[in-house]
Amino acid sequence: MTILRSATTAPRSVTGLRSAQSKRAMITVLGWSVALVIFFPIFWMILTGFKTESAAIADPTLIFSPTLESYQAVQARSGYTRFALNSVAVAFGSTFFALLLAIPAAYSMAFLPTKRTKGTLLWMLSTKMLPPVGVLVPIYLIFRDVGLLDTRTGLIIIYTLMNLPIVVWMLYTFFKDMPKDILEAGRMDGASTFQEVFFLLLPLTLPGIASTGLLSIILSWNEAFWSLNLTSSKAAPLTAYIASFSSPEGLFWAKLSAASTMAIAPILILGWMTQKQMVRGLTFGAVK
Amino acid sequence: MATLQLHNITKRFGDTEVIKGINLEVNDREFVVFVGPSGCGKSTLMRMIAGLESATDGDILINGQRINDVGPADRGLAMVFQSYALYPHMTVEGNMGFSMRLAGVPKEERRAKVLEAAKILQLEPLLDRKPKALSGGQRQRVAIGRAIVRNPSIFLFDEPLSNLDAALRVQMRIELARLHDELDATMIYVTHDQIEAMTMADKIVVLHDGVVEQVGSPMALYHHPCNRFVAGFIGSPKMNFLPVTLTGVAPGGVGVRLPGGGERSIPVDGTHLEESATLELGVRPEHLVLDEQGPLSGEIKVLERLGGQTSLYVQMNDELITIMADGDVAYRVNDTVHFGFAPERAHLFGADGLALPSLQQHPLAGLTRHDNRGPGAPSEEPA
Numbered sequence: 001m002t003i004l005r006s007a008t009t010a011p012r013s014v015t016g017l018r019s020a021q022s023k024r025a026m027i028t029v030l031g032w033s034v035a036l037v038i039f040f041p042i043f044w045m046i047l048t049g050f051k052t053e054s055a056a057i058a059d060p061t062l063i064f065s066p067t068l069e070s071y072q073a074v075q076a077r078s079g080y081t082r083f084a085l086n087s088v089a090v091a092f093g094s095t096f097f098a099l100l101l102a103i104p105a106a107y108s109m110a111f112l113p114t115k116r117t118k119g120t121l122l123w124m125l126s127t128k129m130l131p132p133v134g135v136l137v138p139i140y141l142i143f144r145d146v147g148l149l150d151t152r153t154g155l156i157i158i159y160t161l162m163n164l165p166i167v168v169w170m171l172y173t174f175f176k177d178m179p180k181d182i183l184e185a186g187r188m189d190g191a192s193t194f195q196e197v198f199f200l201l202l203p204l205t206l207p208g209i210a211s212t213g214l215l216s217i218i219l220s221w222n223e224a225f226w227s228l229n230l231t232s233s234k235a236a237p238l239t240a241y242i243a244s245f246s247s248p249e250g251l252f253w254a255k256l257s258a259a260s261t262m263a264i265a266p267i268l269i270l271g272w273m274t275q276k277q278m279v280r281g282l283t284f285g286a287v288k
Numbered sequence: 289m290a291t292l293q294l295h296n297i298t299k300r301f302g303d304t305e306v307i308k309g310i311n312l313e314v315n316d317r318e319f320v321v322f323v324g325p326s327g328c329g330k331s332t333l334m335r336m337i338a339g340l341e342s343a344t345d346g347d348i349l350i351n352g353q354r355i356n357d358v359g360p361a362d363r364g365l366a367m368v369f370q371s372y373a374l375y376p377h378m379t380v381e382g383n384m385g386f387s388m389r390l391a392g393v394p395k396e397e398r399r400a401k402v403l404e405a406a407k408i409l410q411l412e413p414l415l416d417r418k419p420k421a422l423s424g425g426q427r428q429r430v431a432i433g434r435a436i437v438r439n440p441s442i443f444l445f446d447e448p449l450s451n452l453d454a455a456l457r458v459q460m461r462i463e464l465a466r467l468h469d470e471l472d473a474t475m476i477y478v479t480h481d482q483i484e485a486m487t488m489a490d491k492i493v494v495l496h497d498g499v500v501e502q503v504g505s506p507m508a509l510y511h512h513p514c515n516r517f518v519a520g521f522i523g524s525p526k527m528n529f530l531p532v533t534l535t536g537v538a539p540g541g542v543g544v545r546l547p548g549g550g551e552r553s554i555p556v557d558g559t560h561l562e563e564s565a566t567l568e569l570g571v572r573p574e575h576l577v578l579d580e581q582g583p584l585s586g587e588i589k590v591l592e593r594l595g596g597q598t599s600l601y602v603q604m605n606d607e608l609i610t611i612m613a614d615g616d617v618a619y620r621v622n623d624t625v626h627f628g629f630a631p632e633r634a635h636l637f638g639a640d641g642l643a644l645p646s647l648q649q650h651p652l653a654g655l656t657r658h659d660n661r662g663p664g665a666p667s668e669e670p671a
């Protein structure tokens with residue numbers, strides 16, 4: 001009986017294996033293709049940064065003699081460091097405050113939901129659908145009147161508000177996956193709400209919080225609309241630095257690319273180092 | 289020292305009333321078990337006692353003090369969750385010592401207390417492990433240990449053994465009973481496992497749809513169920529129910545005509561019965577006896593030999609009757625069997641589902657778990 005069964009099922013399982021393998025290969029190819037398409041502009045930008053100005057506008061080619069000319073020119077012109085420090089301060093500062101506000105908000109939505117919690121969440125996210133330019137004038141005027149134009153504080157406030165809906169939403173989904181029993185056990189053990197969050201919720205949802213924080217940092221780092229409109233020199237972050245290479249003397253592709261590469265390098269490296277964490281966090285709910 | 293009283297407790301979630309006015313008295317050092325079908329409100333009731341859920345109405349009293357508005361940690365209770373709810377990022381020692389850490393107890397004192405509890409539960413070699421490196425039974429013991437170190441006056445257990453396999457469940461059951469004796473604490477225990485309820489309880493509370501159906505010792509519920517629901521719920525296999533017709537009421541019992549035509553007098557109090565009352569007879573499978581002269585008969589549909597016992601499923605009119613018979617009865621499927629029962633083992637239920645009260649109390653009906661011990665054991669019955 002068993003012999004018979006294994007004899008008949010063996011060939012089928014081999015073909016099953018084969019089709020599973022080819023399926024996996026196809027998915028791999030597809031994944032790589034999508035990744036390459038997404039990565040190509042970045043790759044081309046990095047490449048262009050190592051070209052001379054004339055090579056940059058010549059017919060596209062992969063073969064050229066690399067040069068650091070553009071980097072030297074970019075370095076010579078203005079203080080990269082100042083812009084970079086602004087970017088760091090603004091990205092980390094806004095992320096810190098966004099998490100500070102979002103953790104209690106997400107806690108109450110995940111663990112003490114009311115009938116309107118879902119609606120509140122959707123409403124928060126819907127604010128992201130409004131084009132930011134729609135509120136540019138009022139915000140500009142308010143910033144001017146309270147003296148927040150061209151200040152890091154101003155940008156931190158704007159970025160905190162900009163990222164808050166997404167941060168709350170993400171934390172909410174992570175918190176929802178946390179077994180309620182554990183928090184209740186903590187409450188039975190005498191934990192206050194703050195202790196419950198600090199000793200139990202935060203350590204246990206750390207991967208999710210980390211990936212949320214990383215996403216917020218990346219979004220703030222790459223934000224250009226508000227930084228270009230609300231800062232000029234003192235508080236200008238790297239996005240403004242890039243933009244400064246496109247205006248007065250016309251477009252210099254190689255220098256622009258070199259500047260852009262330098263601007264995104266820190267965040268790219270950060271992303272690279274934490275990619276495991278990111279993926280784990282972003283798929284936290286799905287695979288657990 | 290701890291007693292618990294519930295006065296008219298109700299709980300509503302939105303518009304649905306889940307607990308519908310429960311009154312209960314739990315004595316000091318008593319082992320009380322809540323049983324009932326799934327969704328009847330056992331967990332909700334326990335969570336209200338724990339303070340994790342607020343009561344919509346009614347009073348919860350511990351040692352006579354109303355504690356409705358006292359936080360869960362300040363009620364002097366400890367709860368063991370069905371899912372264990374261990375803190376996954378802490379070691380066993382961290383888990384057990386967490387409450388003391390929150391209370392600011394110094395490290396050495398914490399360690400001493402954890403060790404003491406670990407000794408009771410044989411957890412000493414595991415103190416440095418994280419929960420994910422423990423087996424189910426070990427996790428369960430850690431969860432209990434976490435409760436013990438808090439030195440609570442009342443332990444609450446919500447189906448603590450339901451995630452364990454059968455063998456481990458038996459072992460933990462015995463261990464819990466031992467723990468109850470050792471700790472001298474009041475324990476409230478939720479389960480839907482019959483055997484756990486029967487073997488561990490001093491007092492069983494049968495819940496159904498948010499109301500208490502009956503409260504009593506295991507033997508009282510078994511021998512004197514107060515209604516059809518309790519009769520069907522307590523005891524395994526389930527009690528058989530047969531429609532019977534009333535033939536007469538005498539001081540010594542109620543006369544009924546059985547489906548096969550035979551008549552019996554059941555020793556219950558029928559003084560309030562109307563003449564046309566529809567009645568139902570209840571007899572447990574283990575109280576039906578095979579007997580050629582018996583008043584009941586039917587055809588065997590299924591026969592399950594368990595070795596020591598044989599379950600016979602007998603078709604009688606519209607009912608499938610279960611009989612627990614001797615291990616080596618010689619019957620086969622499709623044979624016709626005759627059977628009967630001792631009248632004092634039978635129950636009668638009115639149309640409203642209520643049992644007619646027995647005229648004789650079963651001699652063991654007042655027994656609790658502690659009474660099962662020999663005369664040498666110290667008595668722990670509350671005065």
Ligand SMILES: Nc1ncnc2c1ncn2[C@@H]1O[C@H](COP(=O)(O)OP(=O)(O)OP(=O)(O)O)[C@@H](O)[C@H]1O
Pocket residue numbers: 301306324325326327328329330331332333480
């Ligand atoms: N937070 C809640 N909101 C709404 N209804 C709830 C809530 N908690 C429980 N209920 C409902 O209350 C009823 C009782 O639930 P409870 O968990 O107390 O049952 P139980 O007796 O413990 O069942 P089980 O044996 O399956 O654990 C169920 O019908 C359940 O759907």
Ligand SMILES: [Mg+2]
Pocket residue numbers: 330331332
């Ligand atoms: Mg339950």
